[in-house]
Structures are given as structure tokens and as C-alpha cells.
Amino acid sequence: MRPENLLELGATTRKLTLGCPILDRHLGGGIPCSSITELFSESGCGKTQLCLQLLLSAQLPASAGGLSAASLYLHSKFPFPSRRLNQLSHSFRGSHDPHDNIFVHPLHSAHELFDVLLKLNPLLTNPPSYLPVKLIVIDSIAALFRSEYDNNPADLKRRSSLFFKISCKLKMLAKRFSLAVVVTNQVVDFVESGDGLNGVRIGNLECVFSSGRRVCPALGLSWANCVNSRLFLSRNEEMVGEEGDVVDDGGSGVVSSRTKRQLHVVFAPHLPYSSCEFVIVKEGVFGVDR
Amino acid sequence: SFMIVGVVDKGHKAVLKPEDKLKISENEALEILKAASHGCRLDSFEGSHAIVNGAQTAWEMLHDEAMLTRITTSCTDLDNILGGGISCKEVTEIGGVPGIGKTQFGYLFAILDFCINLELLLLLRGNRNYRIQLAVNVQIPADYGGLGGKAIYIDTEGSFMVERAMQIAEACIKDMLEYDGLLRKDSQTRHLKMQPKELLGNIFYFRICSYTEQIAMINFLEKFVSEHKDVKVVIIDSITLHFRQDFDDMALRTRVLSGMALKLMKLAKTFSLAVVLLNQVTTKYSEGSFHLSLALGDSWSHACTNRVILYWNGNERYAYIDKSPSLRSASAPYSVLYNFAVLCNHASRKLGEI
Numbered sequence: 001m002r003p004e005n006l007l008e009l010g011a012t013t014r015k016l017t018l019g020c021p022i023l024d025r026h027l028g029g030g031i032p033c034s035s036i037t038e039l040f041s042e043s044g045c046g047k048t049q050l051c052l053q054l055l056l057s058a059q060l061p062a063s064a065g066g067l068s069a070a071s072l073y074l075h076s077k078f079p080f081p082s083r084r085l086n087q088l089s090h091s092f093r094g095s096h097d098p099h100d101n102i103f104v105h106p107l108h109s110a111h112e113l114f115d116v117l118l119k120l121n122p123l124l125t126n127p128p129s130y131l132p133v134k135l136i137v138i139d140s141i142a143a144l145f146r147s148e149y150d151n152n153p154a155d156l157k158r159r160s161s162l163f164f165k166i167s168c169k170l171k172m173l174a175k176r177f178s179l180a181v182v183v184t185n186q187v188v189d190f191v192e193s194g195d196g197l198n199g200v201r202i203g204n205l206e207c208v209f210s211s212g213r214r215v216c217p218a219l220g221l222s223w224a225n226c227v228n229s230r231l232f233l234s235r236n237e238e239m240v241g242e243e244g245d246v247v248d249d250g251g252s253g254v255v256s257s258r259t260k261r262q263l264h265v266v267f268a269p270h271l272p273y274s275s276c277e278f279v280i281v282k283e284g285v286f287g288v289d290r
Numbered sequence: 291s292f293m294i295v296g297v298v299d300k301g302h303k304a305v306l307k308p309e310d311k312l313k314i315s316e317n318e319a320l321e322i323l324k325a326a327s328h329g330c331r332l333d334s335f336e337g338s339h340a341i342v343n344g345a346q347t348a349w350e351m352l353h354d355e356a357m358l359t360r361i362t363t364s365c366t367d368l369d370n371i372l373g374g375g376i377s378c379k380e381v382t383e384i385g386g387v388p389g390i391g392k393t394q395f396g397y398l399f400a401i402l403d404f405c406i407n408l409e410l411l412l413l414l415r416g417n418r419n420y421r422i423q424l425a426v427n428v429q430i431p432a433d434y435g436g437l438g439g440k441a442i443y444i445d446t447e448g449s450f451m452v453e454r455a456m457q458i459a460e461a462c463i464k465d466m467l468e469y470d471g472l473l474r475k476d477s478q479t480r481h482l483k484m485q486p487k488e489l490l491g492n493i494f495y496f497r498i499c500s501y502t503e504q505i506a507m508i509n510f511l512e513k514f515v516s517e518h519k520d521v522k523v524v525i526i527d528s529i530t531l532h533f534r535q536d537f538d539d540m541a542l543r544t545r546v547l548s549g550m551a552l553k554l555m556k557l558a559k560t561f562s563l564a565v566v567l568l569n570q571v572t573t574k575y576s577e578g579s580f581h582l583s584l585a586l587g588d589s590w591s592h593a594c595t596n597r598v599i600l601y602w603n604g605n606e607r608y609a610y611i612d613k614s615p616s617l618r619s620a621s622a623p624y625s626v627l628y629n630f631a632v633l634c635n636h637a638s639r640k641l642g643e644i
Contacts, residue, residue: 003442172499200387269450
């Protein structure tokens with residue numbers, strides 16, 4: 001057993017750009033390698049879009065914040081979003097067809113995920129693509145656990161055990177092959193329970209809100225212990241315009257609402273809390289400085 | 291003003307015990323240091339050079355391992371409830387939910403440990419009432435290197451990020467420079483020649499990816515530490531992760547965990563190390579409801595000498611002494627700052643939390 005030389009690791013951990021310098025800045029450069037980053041949100045907030053964007057940015061050279069790498073996209077939601085991927089590919093600035101460096105594998109259960117991880121070595125050591133695989137995306141982890149497990153203590157314990165099995169395997173692969181691992185998760189409604197444990201605070205946000213209601217990340221406290229960093233994408237309606245700005249025939253101000261989307265750092269071993277507003281447009285997901 | 295906390299004779303044996311603190315004048319202090327410098331390899335003692343070297347000899351004596359029994363957390367309130375800091379001969383467990391700052395404490399002990407004047411950092415924090423073990427105001431050498439200890443950081447989670455460690459190292463050196471400036475009475479401000487990289491270079495970092503690797507690592511520690519006597523701290527972040535999967539034989543898991551605990555306690559005692567174990571939190575069902583408790587179960591809870599639980603109290607982070615052979619249960623607030631690892635709240639309000 002020999003210790004690693006920290007000074008040889010480089011001044012910063014290698015990061016994968018999100019494809020937007022504003023978002024990257026809030027995350028200290030992007031998604032870290034050799035680490036598991038979780039992205040959780042309500043459905044329709046941009047998780048999958050951000051993941052697709054990462055599949056493309058991974059292929060960029062290091063000078064552009066990429067990993068010069070292919071990616072593996074494990075999806076538990078169907079169908080695979082090929083149309084959106086095609087749309088995003090049009091903005092891809094590389095010289096080759098980006099589809100050549102994206103491997104897609106469907107998942108139907110948590111056990112299937114674990115099996116796939118066990119058999120991943122050949123793909124990682126000897127990829128059929130020109131570029132080595134350096135990014136694994138699991139979209140989404142929550143969907144894999146929803147059907148098989150009930151809400152009784154025994155099932156929850158079995159489920160929790162599987163979380164750790166999967167996480168430890170992923171972390172081992174991440175370390176050995178310097179992979180960036182991104183996992184998406186869903187939310188559940190916050191329900192006040194007598195013991196106060198349902199909303200036990202995890203990370204920088206005391207309460208997590210989306211679409212105007214209080215939510216929690218799915219899969220509970222156990223799963224929270226299985227990821228290195230956790231990011232939250234929120235969506236809320238915001239009223240814009242003040243009274244007196246524009247006056248209609250009735251003499252009162254016009255107020256309209258817009259969708260405000262934000263990316264929050266819930267916890268990360270290298271980042272302070274920050275939040276960044278972003279938009280989803282045809283070309284992809286981009287941060288805005290407001 | 292100066293305070294003697296210990297005196298040695300030529301054979302480096304303590305003549306005066308640390309408890310017999312004496313208040314003396316600057317002249318008296320210089321006289322004593324002159325006498326102390328007789329015992330070192332100096333041919334003459336003209337001017338301040340000899341005094342500084344004499345101070346170094348006395349300094350080395352004062353920093354004898356037997357005398358340094360606590361490592362500060364750099365947070366006064368927290369140190370106070372810990373009886374001065376993390377104990378250097380025992381195992382301390384620190385547990386809490388994700389994002390509460392466990393790994394930040396890990397970085398802290400790995401880096402701060404190397405800075406010899408740990409207690410003096412508290413002077414910077416403005417806490418002069420704190421019972422400082424080595425209360426010296428004599429001139430100290432600008433060269434701090436060589437007297438500090440090294441750290442072993444065993445990372446089972448993959449949470450160690452080099453840039454964060456560098457950030458903390460830079461903040462630590464900035465503190466030392468500030469202290470150096472405060473204390474230097476003459477016009478020559480000698481530059482601290484320490485770079486953040488040096489602090490990082492003093493951390494033996496091991497990345498562990500499975501429970502078998504973890505067991506092998508802990509078994510290997512005794513040999514490693516006996517070959518690297520300057521190691522003062524062992525941090526395991528976290529002790530828990532690889533043991534939370536299903537073991538076919540749970541009785542085996544319990545035996546393995548107890549074995550690990552015993553080895554670590556023996557290591558701490560034999561080599562006078564501070565062993566810090568970071569632990570996760572789980573929900574436990576007892577007395578009709580769920581509670582938060584440290585992972586690894588009841589049998590493990592008997593294994594650690596000292597237990598600290600980190601938790602949220604509204605928007606503030608708190609540390610709670612859950613178990614200790616010598617300390618009362620008490621809580622203290624702390625903060626995690628972007629430009630430092632951990633600080634107590636009144637200091638963070640002054641600096642402004644980011």
C-alpha cells in the first residue's frame with residue numbers, strides 16, 4: 001500500500017464543463033471527475049437536457065473544458081430523448097459525429113444497474129469508440145427504485161443496502177478510470193411527519209421549494225450519503241412588472257409571471273452554497289447573470 | 291510579558307512542570323534562554339542569534355510529543371467543549387448528515403496539524419482567556435518547518451478535493467503570517483517560507499474503494515506509522531461507507547468492526563496519535579419512533595472513545611459532544627467558511643460568511 005502524492009494530482013481536480021461558463025463558475029469549473037454528482041429536481045426542470053449537454057461537452061478537448069471522452073448514458077426513462085440530443089448536436093463544435101461517442105443502455109431495475117456496473121470493465125478498458133469513456137450518466141436513479149420497494153422498514157433497509165452497493169461500485173469505477181459520474185434524482189412532496197425526520201435538513205438549503213411547493217429529494221437520507229455532491233434545479237413562477245410600469249385601459253399596472261429556473265449547490269466538498277439562474281433554449285441549458 | 295511553561299536541564303529533562311507557570315520579565319526570559327542555549331551546539335552567543343537558537347532548543351523541548359496532547363479545531367467554542375481540542379491519544383468519531391462539514395473537519399486536522407503553533411492561532415482569534423498549554427510569547431523562529439506533524443488521510447468516500455485542501459492550506463499560512471507579524475518586535479519581518487504545497491506534501495493520502503481494502507489499510511497502519519514517526523493525525527473519511535452494504539454474515543461484520551476499533555484505539559495510544567473517524571448518520575427506530583443516529587449500529591457506538599455529532603440548528607451548524615470519558619455533554623456552534631475550513635461563529639460574523 002503506498003500513499004498517493006497529492007501534489008501530483010494537479011492543482012485542481014479535473015472537471016467537465018457544463019457547456020456554459022456561467023454555470024461552470026458556480027460549480028468551480030464543472031462536474032468533478034472521480035466523483036458522483038447528483039442532480040435532482042421535479043420533472044421538466046432540465047435535468048435530462050443538462051445530461052445530454054454533458055454527453056456532448058465530454059467529447060470536447062481539455063482546452064475547451066471537456067474530457068476528450070466518450071460517454072455512457074444509462075436511462076431508466078423511456079423513450080431515450082434522441083430528438084433533443086440531435087437538436088443539441090447541431091451546436092456541437094467538434095469535427096466528428098458526436099453520436100459515435102455516446103453509448104446508450106436502458107435500465108429496468110436497480111439490480112440490472114448493478115449487473116451493468118459489474119460488466120463495465122471491458123467498455124472502460126477497451127472502448128469500441130475512438131475516445132475512451134470518461135463520463136457515466138444515470139438518468140434517473142429514482143425511477144429504478146420506485147416499483148420494487150414498499151414503504152415498510154424491511155424493504156427500506158434492503159433498498160438502502162442496494163444504494164451503498166451501487167454507490168461503492170460506481171465510486172470504485174470512478175476512481176480507477178477517472179470518470180465523472182452524474183446521477184439524476186426526482187423529488188417527493190414534503191410531508192410533515194411526527195418525528196420531524198422527513199424534512200431532516202441535508203445541505204445548504206433548509207427548505208427546498210419547486211413550483212411553489214415544498215419538496216425533498218427522493219430516496220431519503222441513505223442515498224444522500226452515497227453521492228459526493230448534490231445539485232438542485234428549481235423552477236418557480238415569478239411575478240415580474242410592477243404596478244405603474246405599463247398601464248392598461250383599466251388604469252392598473254400589468255403584472256405577468258415568468259418561469260424562474262435556478263441551479264443550487266446543496267452540498268459539495270469543494271464548493272460553498274451558490275445559486276445560479278439559467279434558461280433552457282434550443283441550443284441548450286445556459287446560465288444567466290442577473 | 292513572558293511566561294515560562296517548562297525548563298529543561300542539559301540532559302533535556304524537565305526541571306519545571308507545565309503547571310508551574312511563572313510570570314517573568316523580558317530580561318529574565320532572555321537570561322533563561324541564554325542559559326538554555328548552553329546546552330546546544332553554539333560556540334558563542336552574541337546578539338540575538340544565540341537567543342533565537344536557544345529559543346529553538348527550548349521550543350523543541352516544549353513541543354515534545356508528551357506535552358502536546360490536544361489538536362485545536364481552530365474554533366474556540368468547539369475547542370472549549372472538547373477540553374482544548376481533539377485528543378492526541380484517543381479515537382474521536384465525528385458524525386453528521388451529508389453537507390454538515392465532516393470532510394471540512396477532515397481537511398482541517400490534516401493541514402492544521404502541521405502548524406506547530408496551533409494554540410497560538412487562538413491568540414489571533416482574540417481569545418486570551420483560553421487555557422493555552424504552551425503559553426509562550428518569546429521570540430519564535432520564523433522557520434516553522436520541521437516541527438509539525440504529518441497526517442494520514444484515508445479517503446473512502448472520494449470526497450477529498452485538492453483545490454479545497456489548498457484553499458485551507460493558504461488560509462492557514464495567512465494566519466501564521468499574521469501571527470508572525472503580530473509577534474515580531476524588531477523591524478525585520480522574516481518571511482514565512484512555507485508554501486501551501488508543502489502543507490499538502492505532508493499528507494499521506496490513501497484512497498480506499500472497498501471494505502477489504504479498508505481492513506487491509508487499517509492493518510497496515512501500525513507498520514506505516516512506526517516507519518513515519520512524524521505522523522500525528524490519522525483521519526478516516528468515512529469509516530462507515532463500505533460497511534453499509536449487506537454482509538451475508540452480519541456477525542462477521544460486527545467482529546470486523548470491533549477489530550478495527552480496537553486496532554485504531556491501540557494505534558492512538560501507542561503512537562500518541564489523534565485518530566479521527568468521520569461517520570454517517572442513519573435513522574434508527576427505537577421507542578416507537580425514528581431518530582437520527584450515527585451509522586454502524588449499537589456495537590460500534592461502544593467502540594469510540596469520544597463522539598461528536600454535527601447537526602443543524604435552524605440555519606446554524608452545531609457540534610455536540612455525545613460521548614467522552616472526561617467531558618460533559620455540551621454543544622458549540624461553528625461555521626464552514628469558503629476561505630477557511632471551520633471557525634466559531636463570532637469570528638465568522640466578523641469576517642462575513644460567504
